[in-house]
Amino acid sequence: MHAEITRTAMALFVANGFDATTVDQIAAAAGISRRSFFHYFGSKEDVVLGDTDALGETVRAALEARPADESAWQAIRAAFLVLAESQGDLTEQLAVAHLYHDAPSLRARHLEKNLRWQELLAPDIQRRLGAPAGAAPDPRARAFVAAALACLDAAVDAWQESGGAADPAELFDQAVAALRA
Amino acid sequence: MHAEITRTAMALFVANGFDATTVDQIAAAAGISRRSFFHYFGSKEDVVLGDTDALGETVRAALEARPADESAWQAIRAAFLVLAESQGDLTEQLAVAHLYHDAPSLRARHLEKNLRWQELLAPDIQRRLGAPAGAAPDPRARAFVAAALACLDAAVDAWQESGGAADPAELFDQAVAALRA
DNA sequence: GCACGCGCTTGCACCAAGTGCAACAAACTT
DNA sequence: AAGTTTGTTGCACTTGGTGCAAGCGCGTGC
Numbered sequence: 001m002h003a004e005i006t007r008t009a010m011a012l013f014v015a016n017g018f019d020a021t022t023v024d025q026i027a028a029a030a031g032i033s034r035r036s037f038f039h040y041f042g043s044k045e046d047v048v049l050g051d052t053d054a055l056g057e058t059v060r061a062a063l064e065a066r067p068a069d070e071s072a073w074q075a076i077r078a079a080f081l082v083l084a085e086s087q088g089d090l091t092e093q094l095a096v097a098h099l100y101h102d103a104p105s106l107r108a109r110h111l112e113k114n115l116r117w118q119e120l121l122a123p124d125i126q127r128r129l130g131a132p133a134g135a136a137p138d139p140r141a142r143a144f145v146a147a148a149l150a151c152l153d154a155a156v157d158a159w160q161e162s163g164g165a166a167d168p169a170e171l172f173d174q175a176v177a178a179l180r181a
Numbered sequence: 182m183h184a185e186i187t188r189t190a191m192a193l194f195v196a197n198g199f200d201a202t203t204v205d206q207i208a209a210a211a212g213i214s215r216r217s218f219f220h221y222f223g224s225k226e227d228v229v230l231g232d233t234d235a236l237g238e239t240v241r242a243a244l245e246a247r248p249a250d251e252s253a254w255q256a257i258r259a260a261f262l263v264l265a266e267s268q269g270d271l272t273e274q275l276a277v278a279h280l281y282h283d284a285p286s287l288r289a290r291h292l293e294k295n296l297r298w299q300e301l302l303a304p305d306i307q308r309r310l311g312a313p314a315g316a317a318p319d320p321r322a323r324a325f326v327a328a329a330l331a332c333l334d335a336a337v338d339a340w341q342e343s344g345g346a347a348d349p350a351e352l353f354d355q356a357v358a359a360l361r362a
Numbered sequence: 363g364c365a366c367g368c369g370c371t372t373g374c375a376c377c378a379a380g381t382g383c384a385a386c387a388a389a390c391t392t
Numbered sequence: 393a394a395g396t397t398t399g400t401t402g403c404a405c406t407t408g409g410t411g412c413a414a415g416c417g418c419g420t421g422c
Contacts, residue, residue, distance in 0.1 A: 022407065033372050038409065107296065108289035115288065129359055139339035143356035146331030154324035175324035178310055180361045203378065214401050219380065 002040055005030045009047045014095050018048070018103035045109040048096060052113040058082060060120045072128040073176060076121070076148045081169065083152075090164055097160035114149045121145045151175035183221055186211045190228045195276055199229070199284035226290040229277060233294040239263060241301045253309040254357060257302070257329045262350065264333075271345055278341035295330045302326045332356035 008030040012021045023044055027034045041047050063079035070078075087093050100107055126141035127133060155171035189211040193202045204225055208215045222228050244260035251259075268274050281288055307322035308314060336352035 023409090024407090035373070035410095036371055039371075042409090044408075104293060108293050111292035111296075112285060112289055115292075129362075139335040139352060140356050140359035142338070143332045143335035144359050146335065147328035147360050150327030150331055151324045154320040154327065157323070158320035171320060175321050178321035178325050179328050181310075204380090205378085216402070217400055220400075223380090225379075 005032070005037065005040055006047055010092070010095065013048065013099055018044075018099050018106055043109075045106055048099060048106060049109055049113060053116065055083070055086065056113070056117045056120050058086060059117065060124070063121055063124050068127075070128070072125050072144060073148075075128060076125065076145070077169075077172065077176075079121075080148075080152055080172065084168060094160055094164055097156060114146070114153070117149060118142055118145045147179065148176075151179070186213070186218065186221055187228055191273075191276070194229070194280055199225075199280050199287055224290075226287055229280060229287060230290055230294060234297065236264070236267065237294070237298045237301050239267065240298065241305070244302055244305050249308075251309070253306050253325060254329075256309060257306065257326070258350075258353065258357075260302075261329075261333055261353065265349060275341055275345060278337065295327070295334070298330060299323055299326045328360065329357075332360070 005026070009021070009026045012026060012029060021044075023037055024034055026044075026047075027037045030037070059079050059082065062082040063075055066075040066078055100110065122137065122141040122145050125144050126135065126138050129138070129141055129144065131138055131141070151172055154175050155168050158171050159166050159168045186207070190202070190207045193206060193210060202225075204218055205215050207225075207228075208218045211218070240260050240263065243263045244256055247256040247259055281291065303318065303322040303326050306325050307316065307319050310319070310322055310325065312319055312322070332353055335356050336349050339352050340347050340349045
């Protein structure tokens with residue numbers, strides 16, 4: 001059911017745009033009531049964003065599984081690679097990335113997701129930056145994770161604009177190199 | 182009038198919280214109609230965020246006024262310093278920063294503001310990263326600006342949590358150093 | 363077979379943000 | 393004095409989102 005609604009909604013989104021598609025239209029097209037839609041999804045944006053909390057946990061687990069002596073950049077790069085694997089359909093991902101361009105509310109939710117990921121990943125990064133275990137939250141770790149996510153977003157964006165031709169990992173590395181030069 | 186509404190609304194926000202304060206309450210407290218509120222502000226969030234576009238233009242102007250041979254990090258650091266001057270009341274700034282913590286919609290708008298700033302500042306940074314004038318938009322410049330804004334946000338956040346005691350510029354430098362180490 | 367409980371679905375009423383439109387009043391111009 | 397602008401307002405409407413309670417199918421125990 002969840003998947004069925006998602007499929008129906010995504011078709012409408014790419015056809016009419018995200019903002020121009022109302023929840024009533026989605027519900028009607030999926031053959032359910034408007035109320036039931038909100039039973040499955042907390043908001044319209046959730047259809048596109050999926051379960052970002054679970055994905056964030058996956059990234060966190062991947063990050064913490066990296067060797068303890070690995071540098072922060074190396075570790076977070078490796079952790080981000082699990083995202084490439086977990087994203088299934090390539091053309092669908094391109095469609096999602098395209099929706100972001102003209103849907104402010106969608107971008108906003110995506111950025112909020114990034115904020116939650118920040119809090120999730122910051123503790124491990126803080127350790128890798130040399131802080132003792134159990135130290136107070138350090139703004140430098142937050143800034144680091146936010147910057148890494150910014151590089152990731154820029155890489156994904158450029159990958160989408162290349163139509164899937166460019167290598168996301170390489171784009172990410174280039175972005176990171178620009179910061180550190 | 183603009184300022185009058187802002188004062189009234191901010192008082193309600195700090196008293197009841199941002200989400201719990203309705204536009205009707207603000208309008209009633211300010212002695213105007215609900216419709217007139219939306220004549221002055223496009224949204225409830227705009228009351229708190231102020232005119233971010235104008236502020237972004239100020240930063241852009243400051244950035245482009247820096248010497249052409251200055252490095253990207255040096256130039257953007259200097260440009261951000263004009264923000265510290267343009268923010269007037271210190272205690273009010275602390276109150277605003279506090280509102281962010283429990284108002285998701287507010288955070289989201291703030292992040293959208295950052296996105297617009299990204300587009301505003303990226304061209305100049307791209308030049309400073311070595312791209313020829315008139316080149317196609319480079320994701321590295323976008324990533325760079327986003328990372329710089331992340332450092333800025335982290336610095337402001339840490340400054341707010343210190344109660345205004347810490348030096349924002351120093352916090353910013355520390356965040357940048359963590360990225361580049 | 364039948365009542366009972368459980369979970370999913372739905373309709374309904376409601377709230378709050380935001381927009382478009384037209385009316386209205388006061389001030390200002392010619 | 394007539395006309396024009398400008399600010400303000402009321403009203404109706406759209407959309408996202410929530411709370412509540414009724415209904416409905418369905419399997420279980422008696």
